[in-house]
Amino acid sequence: MSGFKFSVGPWNVHDGADSYGPAVRANISLADKIKKFKELGFSAVQFHDDDAVPNINELTQEQIIAEAKKVKALLDENGLEAEFVAPRLWMDPHTIDGGYTANCPKDREFALWRSLRSIDIANALGCDKLVLWFAREGTVCAESKSAVDGIRYTIDAINAMLDYDKNIKILVEPKPNEPVDRSFCGTIGHVMGLSAATKDPSRVGGLLESAHAILAGLDPANEIGFGLAMGKLWSVHLNDQNGIKFDQDKTFGVENLRQAFNQIRILKENNYGSNGEYVGLDVKAMRTTKDADSYKHLENSLKIAKMLEEKAEKFDYALRDEFVKNRDYEGLEMYVMELLMRG
Numbered sequence: 109m110s111g112f113k114f115s116v117g118p119w120n121v122h123d124g125a126d127s128y129g130p131a132v133r134a135n136i137s138l139a140d141k142i143k144k145f146k147e148l149g150f151s152a153v154q155f156h157d158d159d160a161v162p163n164i165n166e167l168t169q170e171q172i173i174a175e176a177k178k179v180k181a182l183l184d185e186n187g188l189e190a191e192f193v194a195p196r197l198w199m200d201p202h203t204i205d206g207g208y209t210a211n212c213p214k215d216r217e218f219a220l221w222r223s224l225r226s227i228d229i230a231n232a233l234g235c236d237k238l239v240l241w242f243a244r245e246g247t248v249c250a251e252s253k254s255a256v257d258g259i260r261y262t263i264d265a266i267n268a269m270l271d272y273d274k275n276i277k278i279l280v281e282p283k284p285n286e287p288v289d290r291s292f293c294g295t296i297g298h299v300m301g302l303s304a305a306t307k308d309p310s311r312v313g314g315l316l317e318s319a320h321a322i323l324a325g326l327d328p329a330n331e332i333g334f335g336l337a338m339g340k341l342w343s344v345h346l347n348d349q350n351g352i353k354f355d356q357d358k359t360f361g362v363e364n365l366r367q368a369f370n371q372i373r374i375l376k377e378n379n380y381g382s383n384g385e386y387v388g389l390d391v392k393a394m395r396t397t398k399d400a401d402s403y404k405h406l407e408n409s410l411k412i413a414k415m416l417e418e419k420a421e422k423f424d425y426a427l428r429d430e431f432v433k434n435r436d437y438e439g440l441e442m443y444v445m446e447l448l449m450r451g
């Protein structure tokens with residue numbers, strides 16, 4: 109029995125289109141996805157603003173809230189919670205140069221408008237978390253923006269969100285690159301610095317994605333540990349990634365099992381989830397996956413996470429302490445490998 113509650117986003121079941129080719133699977137409706145997420149054993153759903161409210165730009169605030177309430181009813185019918193809402197700022201014609209850090213003031217205003225509407229949607233869905241993935245907050249042409257102004261604009265935008273809703277919590281999801289070449293806020297350490305510079309650091313924390321940490325050349329478990337040490341790790345996107353290249357969102361644990369084990373272990377050791385935090389699985393199906401297997405990568409990620417939970421439960425802390433006392437790290441390492449490799 110898993111001690112974690114798991115969450116997932118509608119984008120984790122997709123048609124397989126990538127930068128080099130069109131869709132290869134049929135689209136599945138949000139209603140069907142939500143029903144299936146419940147069957148698979150998820151407890152909550154994560155949303156982009158326009159996952160919950162398509163055509164959001166065309167609607168008034170009242171219409172947006174009314175549309176979001178329909179999605180809330182869908183969640184209630186299936187016994188699922190909403191975990192968070194994230195403004196999808198990277199897909200819009202207004203944000204081709206970024207959102208909060210765009211050089212054009214009108215585009216920065218648009219980014220804030222979408223963020224405040226995302227808070228409205230979160231309230232309608234009954235959740236108090238807003239996630240900001242800074243997709244285009246950085247540069248492709250390094251001289252095109254000031255990194256100093258970019259971070260100051262970002263702090264101003266977060267402060268406006270904190271003012272707008274006294275209960276909203278902001279979770280920043282760092283990523284060092286892609287689609288930008290250079291991000292202004294690439295790691296959980298950056299996020300904690302940003303949090304400290306806002307008007308209410310107690311409501312600004314982080315979401316760590318395994319693949320994003322690996323893209324930064326860092327260990328995801330230690331990034332998780334940094335957020336936990338600050339008391340500000342409020343969500344995770346567990347997945348896997350083969351080295352420093354494009355963001356792959358592979359099934360959790362399939363590239364580096366020991367690294368995956370250590371992510372689960374550090375979450376368990378620190379009672380992650382005891383304040384209602386979810387373990388999000390942000391994974392994508394392979395392009396070769398057939399329609400009938402549209403959810404297989406999610407099933408596999410859940411299975412692997414739960415199997416690693418069992419391994420973490422078996423981890424012998426007294427034995428670890430003995431190895432540490434004798435400074436026998438060769439022995440400790442082999443113990444971990446045997447724990448992972450033996451049934």
Ligand SMILES: [Mn+2]
Nearest residue numbers: 317319355357
């Ligand atoms: Mn990713």
